[in-house]
Amino acid sequence: xxxxxxxxxxxxxxxxxxxxxxxxxxxxxxxxxxxxxxxxxxxxxxxxxxxxxxxxxxxxxxxxxxxxxxxxxxxxxxxxxxxxxxxxxxxxxxxxxxxxxxxxxxxxxxxxxxxxxxxxxxxxxxxxxxxxxxxxxxxxxxxxxxxxxxxxxxxxxxxxxxxxxxxxxxxxxxxxxxxxxxxxxxxxxxxxxxxxxxxxxxxxxxxxxxxxxxxxxxxxxxxxxxxxxxxxxxxxxxxxxxxxxxxxxxxxxxxxxxxxxxxxxxxxxxxxxxxxxxxx
Ligand SMILES: [Zn+2]
Numbered sequence: 542x543x544x545x546x547x548x549x550x551x552x553x554x555x556x557x558x559x560x561x562x563x564x565x566x567x568x569x570x571x572x573x574x575x576x577x578x579x580x581x582x583x584x585x586x587x588x589x590x591x592x593x594x595x596x597x598x599x600x601x602x603x604x605x606x607x608x609x610x611x612x613x614x615x616x617x618x619x620x621x622x623x624x625x626x627x628x629x630x631x632x633x634x635x636x637x638x639x640x641x642x643x644x645x646x647x648x649x650x651x652x653x654x655x656x657x658x659x660x661x662x663x664x665x666x667x668x669x670x671x672x673x674x675x676x677x678x679x680x681x682x683x684x685x686x687x688x689x690x691x692x693x694x695x696x697x698x699x700x701x702x703x704x705x706x707x708x709x710x711x712x713x714x715x716x717x718x719x720x721x722x723x724x725x726x727x728x729x730x731x732x733x734x735x736x737x738x739x740x741x742x743x744x745x746x747x748x749x750x751x752x753x754x755x756x757x758x759x760x761x762x763x764x765x766x767x768x769x770x771x772x773x774x775x776x777x778x779x780x781x782x783x784x785x786x787x788x789x790x791x792x793x794x795x796x797x798x799x800x801x802x803x804x805x806x807x808x809x810x811x812x813x814x815x816x817x818x819x820x821x
Contacts, residue, residue, distance in 0.1 A: 542569050542779060542794050543801040544772045545718055546636075546670070546698045546747035549575040549597070550585040553751045553769050560765070562593065565772035568763065571798065572807060573597050573772050576636055576670070576749075578604035580618040583631075587622055590630035598805065600670045601627065602635040603654055608646035611654035616661070623665045632805040634662035635670030636698060639683075642675040652679065659687045662695075668804060669695035671715075677706050684713060694804055699749050701728070704735040711739060716804060718747050721755035721770065724781045729756075733785050741786065741796045745804065746779055748772050757781065 544565070554561055565573060575590055577583030577600045586599035601622050603611045623631060637658040639651050646654075662669045669688075673680040688695060697710050698718035710717065717739055723729045736744075750770040754760060755777035763773050776790070783793035802808055 542746070542775055543572045543574075543798050543807075544570055544748050544750075544775050545574050545696065545745045545801055545805070546576050546600075546720075547573050547750045547772050548578065548752070549573065549589060549750075549772075550577075550582045551751050553766075557765070558589075561771050561773070562596070564763070564765075565775075566596075568773040568776060570772050570775050571596075572801070574632060574747075574805065575599045577601045578636060579607045579610065580615040583619060583622055584627075587627040587630050597630070598632045598807065599627075599630050600633040600635050601631050602633075602637045602658055602670065604636050605638055605640040605651045605655070605672060605676075606643070606645040608650040608654035610646075611650065611657065616657060619658075619661060623661070623667070628665075631667070632807065633668045633670040633696075634658055634665065636672045637669065638672035638697075639676035639680045640672060640674040641679075648679075651676075652683065655680075655683060656687060659683070663693060668693065671695050671697045672699065673697055673706075674701065677702060677709075681706075681709055684715075688713070696745060696804065698747060699753070701732060703731070704738065707735055707738060711743060716743050716745060716800070718745050719778060719782050720747050720749045721753040721774065721778050723778060723785065724755045724757050725753075726756055733781075736782065736785050737787070741788070741793070742800055744782070744793075744797055745801050746775060746782060746793075746797050748775050748778065750774075755781070 575586040583601035696716040
């Protein structure tokens with residue numbers, strides 16, 4: 542089971558990350574991708590990933606909430622990370638995109654940072670890890686114009702949109718990330734109703750920890766802090782998604798793991814340290 546998005550550099554994991562990773566392993570999580578949300582957190586996520594080879598990977602990008610801080614310096618930090626030693630751990634550019642729900646950064650800066658990071662992903666030939674909330678029209682327009690689905694791949698993480706948005710993303714060749722949102726009694730209803738329209742081989746799963754605790758029986762017992770989600774709850778989202786698709790959980794887990802390995806090129810990345818080991 543692969544958690545394609547977990548905010549492990551969040552300060553809520555500062556004191557007990559080894560225990561968090563241990564619990565994830567115990568619950569069958571085989572790989573976690575730590576999300577970079579700012580220049581600094583991208584550096585932190587990469588350093589973290591380097592400590593857990595073949596178990597943790599990371600992304601490098603500036604979240605739309607942080608887009609007001611996407612300046613030349615931030616971009617240079619990302620470029621250095623992506624073209625330097627971090628390349629062994631970093632498997633995607635992002636998260637980037639648009640969030641008009643809370644507008645922590647101006648709309649104008651969000652668009653600017655988003656377009657710059659799409660270009661960056663093309664330059665370094667990595668997939669995009671995307672975030673879109675209440676910004677479908679602008680987001681779709683930019684992707685459609687800038688994104689060449691033949692040469693690049695992208696996943697819309699934590700998808701919570703409409704059926705129309707789902708269809709539009711799938712038609713463009715994008716992948717869809719599903720979080721614990723799907724088990725939220727009220728907010729997740731629409732997602733539960735529409736997700737069966739997505740082909741199984743375009744879906745991936747994630748916790749978005751420390752956010753979005755799955756609203757299912759048994760989750761609370763796994764969590765050490767009641768208001769913090771952890772990668773160890775991933776199977777609950779796998780089970781809920783499988784239920785919506787009317788398939789066995791194991792079928793869902795096998796398919797999403799295969800898709801995630803291919804999408805993020807994990808086997809190839811993972812094989813690099815083996816080669817070095819042999820060489821030394
Ligand atoms: Zn996000």
